[in-house]
Amino acid sequence: MTAIHELTARSYVPDRRGPRGLIKRLLPQTLFGRSLLIIVTPVILLQVVATWIFYDRHWDTMTNRLAFAVAGEIGMVIEQLERDGSMADRTDTLAMAARTMDLILTFEPEAVIPPRHNSLNGLLERTLGMALDERVRKPFNVDSRVASNWIEIRVQLTDGVLSVMAPERRLFSSTTYIFLLWMVGAAMVLFAIAIIFMRNQIRPIRRLAAAADAFGKGRDVTRFKLEGATEVRQAAAAFLVMRERIQRQISQRTEMLAGVSHDLRTPLTRMKLQLELFNDSPDVEDLKADVIDMEQMIEGYLAFARGEGAEAPVPTDLNRLINEAVSSARRDGAIIDVHLEGELNLPLRPNSVKRCLANLIGNARRYADHVWVQAGRREDAIEITVDDDGPGIPTGSHEDVFRPFFRLEGSRNRSTGGVGLGLTIARDVIRSHGGDITLAESPRGGLRALVRLPV
Ligand SMILES: Nc1ncnc2c1ncn2[C@@H]1O[C@H](COP(=O)(O)OP(=O)(O)O)[C@@H](O)[C@H]1O
Ligand SMILES: [Mg+2]
Missing domain, CATH: 1.10.287.130 (Signal transduction histidine kinase, dimerisation/phosphotransfer (DHp) domain)
Structure with a gap:
């Protein structure tokens, strides 16, 4: 008369001890999470590698070439300025340079640039510095903080300082940002598609798990x-x-x-x-x-x-069932303490469960004077205990008494109850709900019957 029971789906807790347990704990537990991880990890890795290569090769090269181009133009202007004889010639040269080079050039006669204290900051300033060292070969200073989007380059000539304002676009490839934006955007799109597809793949598995759990x-x-x-x-x-x-x-x-x-x-x-x-x-x-x-x-x-x-299972207020079973036992003169911890609603076969409770309470009051009934929620199950202060059952017989027609006293004394089916039926009812009944020694001195119903 046993029914399918034991583990219920949600009471399953994977073993997570030891170093492998740690990795398992860090990884997502659900199939959904894991599949997403499997899809997304290689993509992100690929993007990181691609970005790294882009920066290392393309971006470096681009910055270098742009810097050398600007430095070369400055170098040419300086050579021309040094060749020009009069102030008018110089003004002409500067105006021509401004027209053709997308640079703002001014000459400050007799000025001296202070010796450079700070080293050049950032890839841009450093690259430009290197290019100027090679193409201009004169003392200079580079400052990218004078104005936003502009870089100031000041070169010391023999009789003054040439100040050049170069727009950042001449030194900076803006495709970098577009590239990054595309990378992130593509990753997002891929992520969204993966989520939608995985959801649909995993839904039937979830439904199957839920169905198996409900059947259990x-x-x-x-x-x-x-x-x-x-x-x-x-x-x-x-x-x-x-x-x-x-x-x-x-x-x-x-x-x-x-x-x-x-x-x-x-x-x-x-x-x-x-x-x-x-x-x-x-x-x-x-x-x-x-x-x-x-x-x-x-x-x-x-x-x-x-x-x-x-009987079909229906959503049931378990507290009501307990109260009904208790009050009908009280009408027969039993002394029962009831302690209900809170609302307990779950699908049950109400008449069967009530019968099971009546059997347990009936046993307790038959062998004892005082009965305690308690019910409450414990994590993934509802626990009902029926305690009494009677003689109890020797530990060795805790399982035997669930056998059909097994009675402890072995006598035919009808005054102590039925035919030995009470506990058998009670356990059968609870197991058909996926739970179980076990017996133990009660702290009250007698027997404790513990009912566990999965929720
Ligand atoms: N609360 C209890 N205290 C002591 N013995 C009990 C208690 N409940 C059950 N038993 C013992 O377990 C046996 C089986 O109980 P049960 O299956 O309800 O059959 P029945 O009540 O018909 O005898 C009982 O005959 C009794 O010996
Ligand atoms: Mg009985």
């Missing part, structure tokens, strides 16, 4: 259809076949046992009638008691088998 918890798996990539479809088809087989097995087993029990009733009734014909010797009394026992066992099982499977 005994909930209805409705509107589940085959979709996604071939492998996912295969897994989903296998799941459907497996679900079909499990459901068939459960109902076959229940039907068969119910049939057997039902058919046993007729011969038992006959035996009872025949026993009535005998006189009342003690042997006959014993036989009669046995037959009555068997009858009750069969009735008990039939009552359970009839209820099983028929």
